[in-house]
Amino acid sequence: xxxxxxxxxxxxxxxxxxxxxxxxxxxxxxxxxxxxxxxxxxxxxxxxxxxxxxxxxxxxxxxxxxxxxxxxxxxxxxxxxxxxxxxxxxxxxxxxxxxxxxxxxxxxxxxxxxxxxxxxxxxxxxxxxxxxxxxxxxxxxxxxxxxxxxxxxxxxxxxxxxxxxxxxxxxxxxxxxxxxxxxxxxxxxxxxxxxxxxxxxxxxxxxxxxxxxxxxxxxxxxxxxxxxxxxxxxxxxxxxxxxxxxxxxxx
Amino acid sequence: xxxxxxxxxxxxxxxxxxxxxxxxxxxxxxxxxxxxxxxxxxxxxxxxxxxxxxxxxxxxxxxxxxxxxxxxxxxxxxxxxxxxxxxxxxxxxxxxxxxxxxxxxxxxxxxxxxxxxxxxxxxxxxxxxxxxxxxxxxxxxxxxxxxxxxxxxxxxxxxxxxxxxxxxxxxxxxxxxxxxxxxxxxxxxxxxxxxxxxxxxxxxxxxxxxxxxxxxxxxxxxxxxxxxxxxxxxxxxxxxxxxxxxxxxxxxxxxxxxxxxxxxxxxxxxxxxxxxxxxxxxxxxxxxxxxxxxxxxxxxxxxxxxxxxxxxxxxxxxxxxxxxxxxxxxxxxxxxxxxxxxxxxxxxxxxxxxxx
Numbered sequence: 207x208x209x210x211x212x213x214x215x216x217x218x219x220x221x222x223x224x225x226x227x228x229x230x231x232x233x234x235x236x237x238x239x240x241x242x243x244x245x246x247x248x249x250x251x252x253x254x255x256x257x258x259x260x261x262x263x264x265x266x267x268x269x270x271x272x273x274x275x276x277x278x279x280x281x282x283x284x285x286x287x288x289x290x291x292x293x294x295x296x297x298x299x300x301x302x303x304x305x306x307x308x309x310x311x312x313x314x315x316x317x318x319x320x321x322x323x324x325x326x327x328x329x330x331x332x333x334x335x336x337x338x339x340x341x342x343x344x345x346x347x348x349x350x351x352x353x354x355x356x357x358x359x360x361x362x363x364x365x366x367x368x369x370x371x372x373x374x375x376x377x378x379x380x381x382x383x384x385x386x387x388x389x390x391x392x393x394x395x396x397x398x399x400x401x402x403x404x405x406x407x408x409x410x411x412x413x414x415x416x417x418x419x420x421x422x423x424x425x426x427x428x429x430x431x432x433x434x435x436x437x438x439x440x441x442x443x444x445x446x447x448x449x450x451x452x453x454x455x456x457x
Numbered sequence: 458x459x460x461x462x463x464x465x466x467x468x469x470x471x472x473x474x475x476x477x478x479x480x481x482x483x484x485x486x487x488x489x490x491x492x493x494x495x496x497x498x499x500x501x502x503x504x505x506x507x508x509x510x511x512x513x514x515x516x517x518x519x520x521x522x523x524x525x526x527x528x529x530x531x532x533x534x535x536x537x538x539x540x541x542x543x544x545x546x547x548x549x550x551x552x553x554x555x556x557x558x559x560x561x562x563x564x565x566x567x568x569x570x571x572x573x574x575x576x577x578x579x580x581x582x583x584x585x586x587x588x589x590x591x592x593x594x595x596x597x598x599x600x601x602x603x604x605x606x607x608x609x610x611x612x613x614x615x616x617x618x619x620x621x622x623x624x625x626x627x628x629x630x631x632x633x634x635x636x637x638x639x640x641x642x643x644x645x646x647x648x649x650x651x652x653x654x655x656x657x658x659x660x661x662x663x664x665x666x667x668x669x670x671x672x673x674x675x676x677x678x679x680x681x682x683x684x685x686x687x688x689x690x691x692x693x694x695x696x697x698x699x700x701x702x703x704x705x706x707x708x709x710x711x712x713x714x715x716x717x718x719x720x721x722x723x724x725x726x727x728x729x730x731x732x733x734x735x736x737x738x739x740x741x742x743x744x745x746x747x748x749x750x751x752x753x754x755x756x757x758x759x760x761x762x763x764x765x766x767x768x769x770x771x772x773x774x775x776x777x778x779x780x781x782x783x784x785x786x787x788x789x790x791x792x793x794x795x796x797x798x799x800x801x802x803x804x805x806x807x808x809x810x811x812x813x
Binding site for chain 1: 466472554692695
């Protein structure tokens with residue numbers, strides 16, 4: 207198992223946000239974390255990355271307890287793409303190079319620069335190489351943030367709504383690329399998202415949160431309309447379109 | 458995950474080469490400015506004589522004395538103080554994520570002014586002597602300097618303590634700094650209200666920043682602190698770059714954001730406090746120089762911090778030289794010149810928009 211989350215509880219200002227969250231993720235699996243707004247999806251990612259400290263529970267990444275590791279040790283095995291990225295006035299290349307920070311001792315090496323170039327090619331950012339971040343669109347920034355997390359060369363990739371500001375083609379490109387990277391490098395990835403159809407199409411497993419607890423976790427083909435109705439309180443129907451499940455809200 | 462099929466892009470190598478050449482250019486500019494500044498004054502000394510004296514050549518003894526005993530300590534003080542104030546400003550703007558971030562925004566200069574006033578009024582520190590105002594002399598400048606330094610650190614300490622208590626966010630730091638500034642300004646006004654004429658003159662005089670106050674020994678202290686702390690900041694350039702990208706991103710890269718912020722605050726406050734306590738208040742350098750340098754060299758702290766340090770030295774040196782010459786034989790406080798020069802430049806930068 208690349209990730210094992212056991213009985214995580216987290217409270218914020220005395221209000222419970224997560225309770226008894228418990229799941230595993232295998233190498234080569236892409237997990238989509240779904241649920242209504244404010245249900246604790248982002249908090250869960252931050253607890254896995256130890257940006258938030260859970261009140262109780264254990265998070266193991268490749269058999270190591272994340273909550274007892276130093277931040278620089280965590281950064282060597284867990285990459286994180288935040289929902290919001292600031293537009294610091296750096297070039298795209300330097301912004302991605304920053305992802306090598308956990309590996310840099312005194313100065314960047316040629317190898318660091320090559321790794322960044324490789325990620326740039328992979329995400330199709332060649333044309334933007336020397337552009338400044340504040341000249342980029344929201345979607346381009348998102349790709350830069352993903353590339354930055356990838357050059358950390360993590361074993362586990364966490365992405366908080368990675369497709370939220372992307373156009374349809376970019377969403378498909380990014381999720382397809384993620385799918386490929388996860389399989390090729392046999393790493394684990396967990397992403398929060400709102401688009402059920404994209405989640406069902408690209409993820410291996412889906413996890414639905416309801417009221418801060420896991421309501422359902424399983425493979426994408428085991429998701430039923432009842433599960434979705436329970437979580438969102440909205441009647442839906444499910445269809446198979448071109449071999450992929452599709453959720454349609456009932457009229 | 459491992460990527461290995463990339464190459465170092467030519468455009469990026471050229472970009473880095475241009476940055477390095479810019480840094481070399483700024484250092485060259487500083488060297489030229491230093492020689493020119495030392496040559497200028499009431500007694501005109503040729504550039505050749507200055508260069509020769511600085512390089513240990515044979516020049517008239519009178520020229521040697523003017524250069525080594527009068528002009529060089531003042532010029533080097535301007536370089537080091539300008540560099541220290543500028544790098545502190547650059548770090549403050551980064552860790553506070555606020556373009557107005559500077560040790561002055563945090564009430565440190567107000568606290569120093571209060572400390573000096575306290576020393577003059579309560580500890581009978583007296584009356585300071587300077588090339589700019591011989592009529593006003595401070596009997597014990599060490600007490601005044603020490604008081605200014607301690608109160609500056611006190612202000613920084615309160616800002617940092619409150620930040621630790623409430624989480625080291627930029628908002629908490631700036632708001633606490635504004636409160637400290639208001640508090641110490643009120644305290645200084647209170648002391649001034651009850652001061653006699655001589656004490657009042659001494660208090661007001663102290664606030665005029667003046668590089669001529671420095672001796673070789675105080676220059677040594679300031680230089681040591683500025684060099685060590687600037688080196689530390691430059692070694693932490695990647696941390697500051699990451700904080701610019703957002704706290705969550707920085708944390709995910711293994712950076713202890715709160716610690717970087719607190720240590721950055723402590724060190725930049727210490728540099729500023731030290732400079733102010735020796736030389737008086739010199740405004741605008743810490744605020745304006747990082748903005749000017751960002752336009753030329755960009756926001757990458759690997760280059761920004763070094764360039765700000767050197768360019769801060771250039772700007773204060775130019776201001777100091779003009780202060781000596783503009784109304785010669787009268788000397789204008791350098792802090793007046795920095796504000797006169799800095800404010801229009803700052804307005805220009807605001808109108809032109811943010812730089813690269």
